[in-house]
Amino acid sequence: MEQKKLLMCYGKTSFTPGRYLEDAFRNIGVKVDVYTSFIDFSNIALDEYVAVLFVESPSVPAVSVKQIDRVNIPKFFWIHHGENRLNTNKSLVRRYQPDLILMAHSLHLANHFSVPVKFFPFAMATDIFNDVTPLQDRPMDITSVGTLDPVLYQKRIRAIKKIKERFHKTYRLSFHKRVFLHDLAKTYGQSKLVINHAADTIKSLNMRIFEGIGCGSLLLTDTVPKLDILLEDGKHLVLFDSHSDLLEKVDYYLTHVHEAQKIASSGYQHLLAYHTYEQRAQALLNWAEEGIHPS
Incomplete structure (x- = not known):
């Protein structure tokens, strides 16, 4: 069976949810190619990937994109913040043009976005936060x-x-x-x-x-x-x-x-x-494969 591949675009740091999710994709056998500052989709063989995942990364500059209109596979944008980053995230939605917004919380803000929203909370990073000491x-x-x-x-x-x-x-x-x-x-x-x-x-x-x-x-x-x-x-x-x-x-x-x-x-x-990140990763793959495509 051919290995599944995912594009992730986010300002990667060592202790962000995006990093935990990236690790989880690899743990379930998905190859992840990461772009941390800029991506030109005209240079990407998009038919090799199941989806593109953008992740909010407030501590570093947002990833810049070029030729986003060329993307013909599902695009997701995972948002981690609420009111304090609403205007910024609305701007990023315009930049990334996602087919589905994933929100870690603050679902009451969903009506501020013009595309569908799903609840996609944080999870347990089993390779780090995992201890059964009595x-x-x-x-x-x-x-x-x-x-x-x-x-x-x-x-x-x-x-x-x-x-x-x-x-x-x-x-x-x-x-x-x-x-x-x-x-x-x-x-x-x-x-x-x-x-x-x-x-x-x-x-x-x-x-x-x-x-x-x-x-x-x-x-x-x-x-x-x-x-x-x-x-x-x-x-x-x-x-x-x-x-x-x-x-x-x-x-x-x-x-x-x-x-x-x-x-x-x-x-x-x-x-x-x-509620592990591996389960979150599998859920995202399922949504991609169920046919969440650009309108």
């Missing part, structure tokens, strides 16, 4: 890794402050680390609980949800749109609806580690069964 053997009790930008994350800042005030003498805490990839996975894999707190105004699914659960920790998070169709409260993770609720649940699960372990293990197994 909670009772982990040296850290509570961990939170994430930006503390005071403009966007006042609630997250207050939550961490309250956890410190309440538990600094009782439990082992780890906050504010600027770590990535395998160092981040190690940090999560050493902690019983991972705390996630969405931004104050832009409530959306983030990568931490999949990273923390994938590393076998019990994830405590506030709720965001679409989370409930991916994961179940009390079965795969634990939701909190206020900071007082968060403090109560932190204390409860650290004094009932067997219950925390049951939920953490269930969440981990659920990600492996339904």
Whole structure:
């Protein structure tokens, strides 16, 4: 059987969702040719590829394109941000002319685009964020890794402050680390609980949800749109609806580690069964092969 080939166009960095998805395509046997800054489609043998995938990459310049009108295979554009990048992504949609937009979250913005949209959330990068160390053997009790930008994350800042005030003498805490990839996975894999707190105004699914659960920790998070169709409260993770609720649940699960372990293990197994990047990659291939073609 001839190996399938995919074109990916994105500003590649080592710890972006695009990189995890690229790895996943290769893991399922797809050859991926990557263009990181510029692509001229008049120089591409398009009949060799099943699809073109553009990926939003805010930290680097967007890929420039030439002769996009020549593309006669399915074009996808995976968007990772919501309101804060809406105008930029509308401009990129005009540039890339996708047949289908994939949105990691913020589906309420779908009507801002003139082409069809599908929900395509982040996932578990099984070769990095994957740890089954029993909670009772982990040296850290509570961990939170994430930006503390005071403009966007006042609630997250207050939550961490309250956890410190309440538990600094009782439990082992780890906050504010600027770590990535395998160092981040190690940090999560050493902690019983991972705390996630969405931004104050832009409530959306983030990568931490999949990273923390994938590393076998019990994830405590506030709720965001679409989370409930991916994961179940009390079965795969634990939701909190206020900071007082968060403090109560932190204390409860650290004094009932067997219950925390049951939920953490269930969440981990659920990600492996339904939410890996390999499964996301296969879904995209299926959509391409089902006939999502330019109009």
